[in-house]
Amino acid sequence: MGRRLWITTSVAALLWAGAAQAQQARPNQPADDQAATVEDVVVTAERRTSNLQTTAVAATVLSGQDLENKAVTSLDQLQFAAPSTTVQNFGQGNFFNVRGIGKSEATTAVGVGVITYRDGVAAFPAYFQTEPYYDIGSLELLRGPQGTFAGANATGGAVFITARNPDFAGINGYIHAQAGNYSDIKLQGAINLPLTETLAARLAFNHETRDSFYTITGPYRGRPGDIDSNSVRASLLWQPNDALRVLWKTDYNNIDLGGYPADPALATNDPFTITSNGPNEAHDKFVRSSLNVSYVFDNGMTLKSITGYQDGVSRFATDLDGTSAGNNTFYDQLDEQVWSQEFNLISPDQQRLKWLLGLYYQYDMATFPAKTFPTAEYRIGFPENVVDIYLWGDTPKETAAVFGQVSYDFSDRLQLQVGARYAHSVSTNDDVYTTYPQFGIVLFQDDEVEDDKLTGKVTLNWKVNDANFVYGFVATGHKMGGLNAPNLYQPAQTFGPEDLVDYELGWKSNLMGRRLRTQVGAYYTVYQDYQVNIGDPQYPQISRIQNVQGDTTLMGLEASAQGRFGPLSFDVAASWSSSEMGDFFGADPRLGRTGVCNPATGPASANCVNIAGNTKNYAPEFTFNAGVQYAFAIGSDMTLTPRVDYAHIAETWTTIFNNAALGDRLGARDIVNVSLKLNSGDWTWAAYAVNATDETYIAAINSGLRYAGPPRQYGINLTKAF
Numbered sequence: 001m002g003r004r005l006w007i008t009t010s011v012a013a014l015l016w017a018g019a020a021q022a023q024q025a026r027p028n029q030p031a032d033d034q035a036a037t038v039e040d041v042v043v044t045a046e047r048r049t050s051n052l053q054t055t056a057v058a059a060t061v062l063s064g065q066d067l068e069n070k071a072v073t074s075l076d077q078l079q080f081a082a083p084s085t086t087v088q089n090f091g092q093g094n095f096f097n098v099r100g101i102g103k104s105e106a107t108t109a110v111g112v113g114v115i116t117y118r119d120g121v122a123a124f125p126a127y128f129q130t131e132p133y134y135d136i137g138s139l140e141l142l143r144g145p146q147g148t149f150a151g152a153n154a155t156g157g158a159v160f161i162t163a164r165n166p167d168f169a170g171i172n173g174y175i176h177a178q179a180g181n182y183s184d185i186k187l188q189g190a191i192n193l194p195l196t197e198t199l200a201a202r203l204a205f206n207h208e209t210r211d212s213f214y215t216i217t218g219p220y221r222g223r224p225g226d227i228d229s230n231s232v233r234a235s236l237l238w239q240p241n242d243a244l245r246v247l248w249k250t251d252y253n254n255i256d257l258g259g260y261p262a263d264p265a266l267a268t269n270d271p272f273t274i275t276s277n278g279p280n281e282a283h284d285k286f287v288r289s290s291l292n293v294s295y296v297f298d299n300g301m302t303l304k305s306i307t308g309y310q311d312g313v314s315r316f317a318t319d320l321d322g323t324s325a326g327n328n329t330f331y332d333q334l335d336e337q338v339w340s341q342e343f344n345l346i347s348p349d350q351q352r353l354k355w356l357l358g359l360y361y362q363y364d365m366a367t368f369p370a371k372t373f374p375t376a377e378y379r380i381g382f383p384e385n386v387v388d389i390y391l392w393g394d395t396p397k398e399t400a401a402v403f404g405q406v407s408y409d410f411s412d413r414l415q416l417q418v419g420a421r422y423a424h425s426v427s428t429n430d431d432v433y434t435t436y437p438q439f440g441i442v443l444f445q446d447d448e449v450e451d452d453k454l455t456g457k458v459t460l461n462w463k464v465n466d467a468n469f470v471y472g473f474v475a476t477g478h479k480m481g482g483l484n485a486p487n488l489y490q491p492a493q494t495f496g497p498e499d500l501v502d503y504e505l506g507w508k509s510n511l512m513g514r515r516l517r518t519q520v521g522a523y524y525t526v527y528q529d530y531q532v533n534i535g536d537p538q539y540p541q542i543s544r545i546q547n548v549q550g551d552t553t554l555m556g557l558e559a560s561a562q563g564r565f566g567p568l569s570f571d572v573a574a575s576w577s578s579s580e581m582g583d584f585f586g587a588d589p590r591l592g593r594t595g596v597c598n599p600a601t602g603p604a605s606a607n608c609v610n611i612a613g614n615t616k617n618y619a620p621e622f623t624f625n626a627g628v629q630y631a632f633a634i635g636s637d638m639t640l641t642p643r644v645d646y647a648h649i650a651e652t653w654t655t656i657f658n659n660a661a662l663g664d665r666l667g668a669r670d671i672v673n674v675s676l677k678l679n680s681g682d683w684t685w686a687a688y689a690v691n692a693t694d695e696t697y698i699a700a701i702n703s704g705l706r707y708a709g710p711p712r713q714y715g716i717n718l719t720k721a722f
Helices: 002-024 064-069
Strands: 058-063 085-089 094-098 114-118 136-143 157-163 172-180 184-194 199-210 215-217 227-238 244-256 273-275 279-296 302-319 328-346 353-368 387-394 397-409 414-436 441-465 468-479 482-484 493-495 498-511 516-528 531-533 545-547 552-565 568-580 585-587 608-610 622-630 632-634 638-649 669-680 683-690 698-702 705-708 713-721
Touching: 058 064, 058 516, 064 136, 085 698, 094 114, 184 713, 279 328, 414 482, 441 482, 493 545
Parallel strands: 114 157, 215 273, 328 387
Antiparallel strands: 058 136, 085 094, 136 157, 172 184, 172 713, 184 199, 199 227, 227 244, 244 279, 279 302, 302 328, 328 353, 353 387, 353 397, 387 414, 397 414, 414 441, 441 468, 468 498, 482 493, 498 516, 516 552, 531 545, 552 568, 568 622, 585 608, 622 638, 632 638, 638 669, 669 683, 683 713, 698 705
16 A cells, blocks of 8 residues: 555656646747647547536546557557446456456356447447557547446446547548567558548558467466457548438457466466366457448438447457366357347437437347367367367347437536437347267256346536536446356356446646646446346356346446646546445355245355445456656657556455455556657657556456466557658
8 A cells, every 4th residue: 555655646746846847838838829728629428529527427538549659459468548437358258357346257148248339339248359449540438337328237447449530631540569577469451432522432451469478387288368359441431412321330459379278276376377188269350330321301300310330250269277277178169140230310419409319229149159179180189188178059049119309408508418319139049059068967047038227327517607517317227137058056147137326526727727637526326136247267158147036236436637737737636435235145156056046035055145235346446547648849840759557456356255265356557657758840759668567466366267367568559751
């Protein structure tokens, strides 16, 4: 705690001291010339373009340049650039949580909690999250339930990522080349092509190869940790007049991560030196297309259509015991197709009563195909007593929803907003099999659950003056129930939906002549029938989701600021949270698998544990991140810009049992990134170090296995803009 406080205080002092020094620079110049103001930031998640500082949402908004400055190249690094955010990457599907809410189970059976949108289309739920961030226009991370606009399952938040669009500003783009340690090679680029006066195209690509961080002994298979990532994107914009706009984008990704090596959670050895006698594979191939059409009528009303199609294949194989002593392995292949369609009808902005209506439909077919994986090569050299687990079957989901929001301006400073969403959803396990071929056991499931729910939000916005905006709202959220697949110790079972009520207050300001922008917020959230996953170290990929009987509560404070004082710019964000699980008895499989554990009444066996009052998993008490840079002018057309970013995520629990003796505690991490950029006209040379202090930390713990976070990576890159 003392070290954390010292670092936090030192960074804050550095930021304010630098701001004061920059403000005093060039005293004979007019104030407007001494320092540039912080640029306005807009959010689009609520289907209108609005200023972040006058929108009632807790959000972190990052431009493509911000992502580059902070070394955020994929979802994994986003947790070090936004408060209240954690990402546990352990292979097929990430545990992505905001305020401790999101996904904590590797299964298609349950909603993700934090929904990711790519160019207006809800992306694959939880799987296929390894896509790199390249040629990005903006990223909006919204915290708290987003039921009205992002869907009922967005109980923790939503992420809206928009790739750069084509434009008519002539031929332009960039080319980027990078070389680093671990034989890292990256090539990236984009080109914008105005084809006619009404048609423009943009092409972008990203390629990266890198050697593994790990030294592995044992008769393992695959290329554990080697990266070969390839992505391309094509975009077309057709704008024949001011009223009609048609934007089409298609991405293709072939991302081979080589597998996710891991060893037991309680191991004390170097996490990058492990033994394994299992297979290793983590390979995603997927395509996504979106078609955004908007038409503005003569009266200012706008009709929008957003059509999405996604198709992907994910192959995963791992050593379940994380050693060369045991013989437990897991294989699966996921084939997933998602079709979606959304319509919006939006009133003009310049009127006292504003409204929006929306329709949404999504069909998600997730298939685990039979007898296609593993291939024969994985079986060569393995003992006959290897314990294999295979999954196959179809798990389709279908959702239809209607939503809307009405805003009424009582005056030019006071506004009331009311929003609601009604959704009907169906989740099916269609001929799903869990097989244990060495035992001759095949478990079967054919079942379906349906869900109907109305959620809503009421907001009061007050623009105190031109520099201060305050808001308060009450929102409800909902995540549908689902189906647990059977395993050796549990028959197929359903689990119920969860509901929440969220209360939030916020204050946003523009200070010091718009050189400093701040956001402060508080929240209190009550969950009923909260869904929890109880992982089994022997079968980590087989979920057991149950509902907590009592209320689960979360509360917290979040604060952030961005400043620019001439050549000095900085950003800082922090969060504090407290959580408490409701009354619930859960059977911890690590303490035994016999006896009956009643979730409401408790012990009938030694492994039945009361979690009432425990801290919510993946909900760190404290997070902090800050970045500072200073652009030194060298001559008339050259700048040298050093930058330092620091992020702290406090320790957190990885299961609801909060049992440190069994490896449930994920330690705190303090990550420092540094860069030095030399810019001269269209050329930028840069040297960088990510995790510059080479901190060894565990990034994820899942069902008895630990996964190491990346060590120090450093290198140089060159970018040419044109």
